[in-house]
Every structure is written in structure tokens, then in C-alpha cells.
Amino acid sequence: MRALIWLVAAVAVAALIYFLSTRETQETPQTQESEPAVEILAPSIGLIDDARINNAASEPGNWLAYGRTYEEQRFSPLTQINRDNVADLSLAWYRDMGTNRAQEATPIVVDGIMFFTSSWSRVFAITAATGEEVWSYDPKVPGEYGRRACCDVVNRGVAVYNGRVYFGSLDGRLIALDAATGEEVWQVNTIIDPDRFYTITGAPRAAKGKIFIGNGGAEFGVRGYVTAYDAETGDQVWRFYTVPGDPSLPFEHPEMEMAADTWKGGEWWEIGGGGTVWNSIVYDPDFDQVYLGVGNGSPWTRVIRSPGGGDNLFLSSIVALDVDTGSMNWYYQTTPGDNWDYTAVQDMALADMEVDGVMRKVLLQAPKNGFFYVIDRENGELLRANPFATVTWASHIDMETGRPVENPDLDFSEDEKWVLPGPLGAHNWQAMSVDVDAGVVYLPAQDNPFIYGMSDEWKQTGVYKRNPGAFNLGVELGGLAQLVVNNIDSQPTPKGYLKAFDPLTGDDKWVVEIPHYWNGGVLGTAGGLVFHGDALGHLTAYDKDNGEALWQFNTYTSMLAPPITFEIDGVQYVSILTGSGGGDLFAGEPMPPVAIPASLTYGNFGKMLVFKLGGEAELPIPNAVSRTIPEQTLSSVGDEEIARGERLYGAYCSVCHGLVARSGGVIADLRHMSEGSHVAFNQIVLEGLLSAQGMAAFSDSLAEEDADSIHEYVRRRAHEDRELAMGKKEAARLTWLQ
Ligand code: CA
Numbered sequence: 001m002r003a004l005i006w007l008v009a010a011v012a013v014a015a016l017i018y019f020l021s022t023r024e025t026q027e028t029p030q031t032q033e034s035e036p037a038v039e040i041l042a043p044s045i046g047l048i049d050d051a052r053i054n055n056a057a058s059e060p061g062n063w064l065a066y067g068r069t070y071e072e073q074r075f076s077p078l079t080q081i082n083r084d085n086v087a088d089l090s091l092a093w094y095r096d097m098g099t100n101r102a103q104e105a106t107p108i109v110v111d112g113i114m115f116f117t118s119s120w121s122r123v124f125a126i127t128a129a130t131g132e133e134v135w136s137y138d139p140k141v142p143g144e145y146g147r148r149a150c151c152d153v154v155n156r157g158v159a160v161y162n163g164r165v166y167f168g169s170l171d172g173r174l175i176a177l178d179a180a181t182g183e184e185v186w187q188v189n190t191i192i193d194p195d196r197f198y199t200i201t202g203a204p205r206a207a208k209g210k211i212f213i214g215n216g217g218a219e220f221g222v223r224g225y226v227t228a229y230d231a232e233t234g235d236q237v238w239r240f241y242t243v244p245g246d247p248s249l250p251f252e253h254p255e256m257e258m259a260a261d262t263w264k265g266g267e268w269w270e271i272g273g274g275g276t277v278w279n280s281i282v283y284d285p286d287f288d289q290v291y292l293g294v295g296n297g298s299p300w301t302r303v304i305r306s307p308g309g310g311d312n313l314f315l316s317s318i319v320a321l322d323v324d325t326g327s328m329n330w331y332y333q334t335t336p337g338d339n340w341d342y343t344a345v346q347d348m349a350l351a352d353m354e355v356d357g358v359m360r361k362v363l364l365q366a367p368k369n370g371f372f373y374v375i376d377r378e379n380g381e382l383l384r385a386n387p388f389a390t391v392t393w394a395s396h397i398d399m400e401t402g403r404p405v406e407n408p409d410l411d412f413s414e415d416e417k418w419v420l421p422g423p424l425g426a427h428n429w430q431a432m433s434v435d436v437d438a439g440v441v442y443l444p445a446q447d448n449p450f451i452y453g454m455s456d457e458w459k460q461t462g463v464y465k466r467n468p469g470a471f472n473l474g475v476e477l478g479g480l481a482q483l484v485v486n487n488i489d490s491q492p493t494p495k496g497y498l499k500a501f502d503p504l505t506g507d508d509k510w511v512v513e514i515p516h517y518w519n520g521g522v523l524g525t526a527g528g529l530v531f532h533g534d535a536l537g538h539l540t541a542y543d544k545d546n547g548e549a550l551w552q553f554n555t556y557t558s559m560l561a562p563p564i565t566f567e568i569d570g571v572q573y574v575s576i577l578t579g580s581g582g583g584d585l586f587a588g589e590p591m592p593p594v595a596i597p598a599s600l601t602y603g604n605f606g607k608m609l610v611f612k613l614g615g616e617a618e619l620p621i622p623n624a625v626s627r628t629i630p631e632q633t634l635s636s637v638g639d640e641e642i643a644r645g646e647r648l649y650g651a652y653c654s655v656c657h658g659l660v661a662r663s664g665g666v667i668a669d670l671r672h673m674s675e676g677s678h679v680a681f682n683q684i685v686l687e688g689l690l691s692a693q694g695m696a697a698f699s700d701s702l703a704e705e706d707a708d709s710i711h712e713y714v715r716r717r718a719h720e721d722r723e724l725a726m727g728k729k730e731a732a733r734l735t736w737l738q
Helices: 050-054 143-148 254-260 456-461 480-486 598-602 639-657 675-679 681-687 704-725
Strands: 089-096 108-110 113-117 123-127 133-137 159-161 164-168 173-178 184-189 205-207 210-213 225-230 236-241 281-284 289-293 317-322 328-333 348-355 358-365 371-376 382-387 394-398 403-406 417-419 433-435 440-447 450-452 495-501 508-514 522-525 529-533 538-543 549-554 564-568 571-577 607-613
Touching (some): 089 549, 108 159, 159 205, 210 281, 236 254, 281 348, 382 394, 433 522, 440 522, 440 529, 480 639, 495 529, 522 564, 675 681
Antiparallel strands (some): 089 607, 108 113, 113 123, 123 133, 159 164, 164 173, 205 210, 210 225, 225 236, 281 289, 289 317, 317 328, 348 358, 358 371, 371 382, 394 403, 417 450, 433 440, 440 495, 522 529, 538 549, 564 571
């Protein structure tokens, strides 16, 4: 039987069950203690300001902002490492980051110090040439927030600005640290409703004396907004809501009145509305405006969210705001009436490009929906929208109206349908790199389908009630395995790509196919190289002209984070954080032809790796992790209870522990639970025995008999796979649902 796993793209629900032998740690990484920061640091540490970022061309050796400069092109002018000598690139130093959860951060490098975040929003200042720690800071996020994060306990990085380091913690705080010492200067709680599952995983951006931050949580049912805080004091300057709230209350700002006209019927404010800005916020000094990449609806399905139709502004939109006032200048909605989790939160890059013979100041984005947008930054005019991966939900974008032409055959309001892209997108948050001179974008893309079907509850009752402790998607998750099994013959094959894509013509200059879809971000350099880390654990340097692999390093760990490059004392370095997970926890262990990721083979032990020409550090080669499923003690309960457990597992556990109880190697694989975990199962699930490690209590959502059913389901799944692995069966049973 074919994989359940590649089919599902996915997102995440809530965590469940952490078994006692979990490898998760929240400990401070084991490395040497450093000298007090004051003795090491120059007094000018982290003194990045707007002028310095605007003039980044004069200091190509630094990486001053999230996407290197305000333009966020992630294309470095450094050339010391180039096509001719990249074969001599080797490890300068590495650091074990003490985590087996995903690492997604882009470091900021300035004045010889590298500032970055790891899992659980921990912050590090490291001497970039040697790897010595200057300081570290742990915001001590409560472990139960692991359950509140749709897509792992990740963080994508810091902003360094006027001597301070700013970052968002998973539990929703914006925190300012002294860049020289790591001491806290101020912190504010950015969350408007503590009862909803808001999180922060994105990197704040800094400009014009302000810090901009959004949040995540649309899958759980929240309302999106972005807040600008005074960089010095932490005082709120403005807040822009991305979707309308309760219509019985006044509009917070005029744009909400306009947006409310595009929501019809339903009770979106009760479920949340969505529109979270969890990743991309870009400042544009040319027009003194800040662009928000706005996320999907909550719930995903529009027939529940807004049954009377409407575009549901500003879901899945790019919104341009005045940087000082937060009032809107223009917007462009990539997916009107979003129905598929097609966020427009993906990185946005700014460029000056000649389009149809005219120089334009453009914004470039490849959102989840599979079309690559080129937009005029002055007024939001759509200039191009070419597909960059396989797209089945729409035939094309009508360039007259700027709207997608949807494929009516894939309407899933009655029958479930395979759709490309799925909710992991044709491109997700993993960074792209823009090579303006070559006229191409180096893009980590994927063809990753999902089977969309309305939730059983809604189909049976016509009513959708928000579940405060779980995903609120409006699509069927609890019975997803069953949908997949029933539609297995029409399931498209997931694939991953690195593409050199021309956003104006829509042509691929070259394509590298990667045998797993969930790969890392991209860095291009004037040395003629494109660096990319993949799911198989390979960091590869490709020739940027033709995609030929010129150098490869086996990190033995799957990667999502983008490489960056910098120069210190005349030596160019390339760095990357390793460790996968994120939004793909749900898909779990892949089945052929999708390759087994390194993090499943070797474990997901995240590191910071830094390379230079002639580096002499050696990375230890890890042992492969045992994947033998232990023998199970089965009870005599019938298929009906197993099916009940399967549905509950799908709704509450699968997004972290993996579809059909097969983990992808990051979160505990419940088929491998120790006897001790079996004994303590209900304490773990209901009482939060392992909440400090991220496995929160579910007693607010699950009763004891629910936990018993889930436990029995997990044992049966483990038994099926063990029998298969031992050659006693030709195929494992994948569903007990009818
Ligand atoms: Ca989403």
C-alpha cells in the first residue's frame, strides 16, 4: 500500500503524548562557558541603524537584517568562496545547540558577533569566527506552549538595532536585550487574548525607531494583527488588525470597515478569522511603508467561515502600511476567499527590475498558492503571476482582474479532492534568494498534495463549533487516514525542488529535483554559488548558472534554515542551522518514493555549522537510530474502539506525532514507547507529566476513556507496522475507520 505520508502536507494540530525516553531537552547547550561579555566586546556592539542597513553595500561582510538588507534579497556580494575554490570549503567550527526540535533562524552577523535563536525561543550571541559563546538568553517559555504551536517550537530569528537584540518568544512576548551583555532591557506581552492559542515564531523587523511583530495561531482559531512598538521603550505605536472582529463592536481602524464588507454570514470572529502575520514583515525605505504577509483563514474552509461568499480581506494578502501611522496604502490579495491554507506570509523581497521596458520598484513573493507574484511597490499593481510549481486549484491568474481562476472540478465542499499545492504550500517560509543581475530567483519549491474534505462534524450536522483545544480547520483531520486510503489511487507524488526561476517569464532556468519535499532555505552569492540544505542532510553548493552541484557536505541532519554568509578579518564564512520539523511534523515518516530524511535515520540533533575555505573542524558521524518497533501487548477491545482512538489521534495527536502514528523523527514516535511510557500513558496525556518537555496536558479536551482509546489505537498501529517490518505481513492496516 502506498504512503500515507507523502500525501499529506500539513500543518499541525496539538501535541500529544511524549514518551518517557524522549530525546527532547530544553537544557542549555553543552559548550564551554565564556568570559564575561564586557571583556570581549567592543563598545559599539550591535549598533545597526536605518542608515547602516540602507548602506549595506558598503559592508558586504555583515548580515545586518533578516534578509541581509531591507530589500531581503538574500544574495551576498561576497566572492572569496567561489566556483573555482568551493571544493576546499570545509567546517571551521560547529556547536551543538542542545535541541532536537527544528531550527529555523537566520542569524544577524555584525561586528564579529552572530546573533540567532534556537528552539523554544532561546537566543545566542556567538563569536562568529570561532564559535565561542558571548552570552545566551532563555525566555523560559512554559513547556505546555508546545501544544499551542501549530508547527513546532521554532523561532526564525532576531532583529539587531541600535545596540539591542529583539526577538519574539513562543508564548507571545516581544523582548529587548542589550546586544553587548544579553541582559533584558524590556519586554511586552503582544497577545490580545490569553485564552486563545497565539504564538510567535517569526523574526521581528526593525526600522524607523520601531519594532514590528505579528503572531501565529490561525489553525487554532485566532484573529491576526501586527503591532509596531517603540524600539527604545516598548510602548505601542500602532496596531493593524488583518481581519474584522466581532461586528457588534466598533471597528478598530477604517480598514476594518472596508474588510468587514467582504465577510458574509457565519461567525468568523467566534472561530477567530485568522489572517496571522507569522513570518514576513518587510520595510521599504523607498516608499516609507511596511509590507505585511498575511496568512490563511480560520477556519480554512470558506463555506464555514463566510458562507455568504466574499473575498474575506485581508486573508492571504500583501498589505502595504505607512510605517509611521500603520494606515493602509494598498493591498493585493493573492487568494481571495482562501479555502486551502494558502497563506501569503512567505518572504517578500524588494528589487528594482525592468518590466516590459520600464524600470519598476517591485515586490517579489512566492506564496503557498503556487503563483509567483511581481507587484509594483508604489501602488500594488500586479505585474506578473506565473506558476512556479504544479498548481491544480486554479488554472491561472487573470491579469485584467488580478484574480485567480479557480478549478471548479476541485471544489471539495461535497466530495474530498486531492489538490496541489496542499497546506504546506508550493513554497513555504524557507527563504528564497533573488539574483537581480541574472533575472532569476533561487527558490525551494515543492509539489506536495493534500486531500481536502469538509469535516465530518460539519457534513453531518451543518454546524461547526470551535474546539478551543485543537485545530479548527473545517477540513477532516480525524478521519484523514481513511480519506487517503479511499483515494490512494489518485494520489499525486510529492516532490521537492530547487529552482532558478524567472519571475517575469515564468520559465525555469534550471531545476534540481530533491527526493524529499521539505527542504531548507537558499542563499545566492556573487561567487557564482547557490547554497541549499535539504531533508537528506546535505548542504550543497550549486553553480548558480546551471544548477550543477560543485560541493556537498553531509551534516547528517535534515535542514530547513537558510544558509547565510559573512566575512570577518578577510575570511568569508558560510553558516547554517540544522534540524528539521516545523510544519511537516504531521506528515511523519515518508513512504517511497519520498526519501527517508536524515533526521529520521540519525535523530534530529540541531547544530550551528560554520564553514570556511580550509576549515579543519570535524563533525562526528552519528549512529543510525534503531527503528525496530517493540512487541506490543494488545488488549481485546474491538475495532470500533480502535476506530474511535484513530479519530481522536488524528484530531489531537497527529500534527506533532505524525499521521497514522508514524513520526518523521523529530517528535516521539509513539510506536516506540517504552513500557514506562505505556504505564504512565494517561498521566502523560491527561495530567501533563511531560509538560516541561513540551507535551502538555490534554485533560481540557480528552476524557480518560478517550486517552484509553488513543492508547489502544497506537498499540494496534505499532503492531501492524511491526508485523510488516518482520515480514509477517505484506501490508500494514492503516485505518480502522469505515
Ligand atoms: Ca496556516
